[in-house]
Amino acid sequence: MASIGTPSERAAAATGRGVKFQEAGPGRFISDPAALGLAGFALSTMTLSFINAGILPQADAPVVLGLALAYGGVVQLLAGMWAFVKNDTFAAVALSSYGAFWISFYFLQHTFIQQIPAGDRSGALALYLLCWGVFSLYMWIASFRVSIAINAVFITLWPAYVLLGLGKAIDSTPLFHIGGIFGIATAAAAWYASAAIVLNKTFVRDLLPLGELRSAQQDLATRP
Template structure:
């Protein structure tokens, strides 16, 4: 008796456009608060959950169907990051009670941001073989986490806070460009917005 196996290929769209859009939106709104253009985090939380988290996690799932380990890990990692950030803001706002708010140690955030800097650093190396716009976004995310880490540990506060704020705004603007390129280049079947070729160092 012969066992016949059939492989079915499921075709899904490139999720980088929606993933980068989610990143662009949440960093734009969050950077406005860091730069003092807006105040508080209450109305940043919905964007952190739905755009920062849900949009990127959705992109992560679709990238896994492309067998794209890099995209799955990047979008998934940062999607879960924004869920953590949203939960942190809720704790700081006292939503889960005054006792939990009072017990919050900002240095623990610094440790978490340091962990995400390590993650982003090796993902930046991987981004060198995607395209130059994405590589630049990852470099900016490196600077963002350096700034957030130093700020959380109370080191050179004004400098580190400014570094995080301006890096986050630059991430937003470049991510909008990357998302637009992913949509328009695919939609028109030609290069409308250039993103730069991979560096080709590791391949």
Template sequence: MATPGSPTATVTNPTGTIDPHGSATGAHDIEKGHRPSHINARLNEAQPGFPVCHKQRANPAPLGLFAFATTTLLFSLINAHARHVSLQNIAVGMSFALGGLAQFVAGIFEFCVGNTFGMTAFCGYGAFSFSVAISYWPSSGVLTTYAPTPADPHRLNAAIGLFLMCWFVFTFVLWLGTFRSSVVLCATFFFFWLSLLLLSAGYLANKTGVIKASGWMGIVTSLLAFYVGAHSFLTAEAAPIQLPNPSLARKRA
């Protein structure tokens, strides 16, 4: 039998299972505030500063969270008119590649580790990013379809507002599922549904000030998502620096 320090050593999960509900005994629900029960590693000879971790599965949460946070930050800065930028064109590529593809892939792997919440959130918001990118893609014709007319000069804003209202409902329902996760994750979804509500209301009422306010709420959302992603990533990699993220889960008897 190989010893833990030998090159052929492997690591098995002490419980042999994955808790999809993110309980304290679950090994892979890091994004909900739980640390893996066991990580074994040996030094990488080529890069001594980086351990080679032998785990059954990688944690997909950091990829999904960072993809969500980065895309949300860019869109929110534009909504807040940072540096007087108000057009969404620069965010189309990121929305396709990072917010859409990377986040959807993270959702598929959340399915593989048995995390229903992570799968639903990442696949859902990956599809959301794809749909936003397609809408702003010139060849799709979506924007030209709702071009202003003398009879209805704000119909594009009205269409965007209705679109965002649907995603506000989706996000609000997901927020209800975070009440027993972690403090920062719950706060992330709270600020996200609040930003979507303000953004939808701003477009429907044609109020630039409300849209800017939604942008600032989105910036807060993205920073919180970066924090949760960093917490998950640093924990999964057994980094010497750990970020606190108190759990909201009730202790089981």
């Protein structure tokens, strides 16, 4: 995310230009889709996490559904597809997956949750959240090759899923609320990363540092 893929992408980011790909057709440039995907993820996560943390009542949950489907879901999924075109594996997998998460969340809350027996809902939701925690954990490990800003997103995201899942599993409201607080931190980090990409590329200077980390491609390039 944030010009993650190849050294050529990083060079293009430094000049504020998109990355030109032969597959995209002559004269076309692909801008960095990570800023859009991160923004959709951040806004949807922030609104839901305020409810999960107990700051807003559960009765306000329907306000999240539109965001979940449109901005966190469809828009983020599209950003993930554009990241595939950009040959940015990390951003493509992350944005596409969390876009799918928000779409599944919408349909789960809007339709399918009522089909689960009331006594089994907590366990089913716990499994759903914990599995997303596993995915987020290995994405966090991969983020050590990306940037400090993206690492900050994932170092708070996987505990958020785990705490929310455990809160559902053992019916612990305090644990669930702590998971919501981690979600707020995740959203704040994602918003920062999105803002940094937009501002840095718009002003063609590092107004907000991302703390880019050494990539595997750079390691290979410097080997004797």
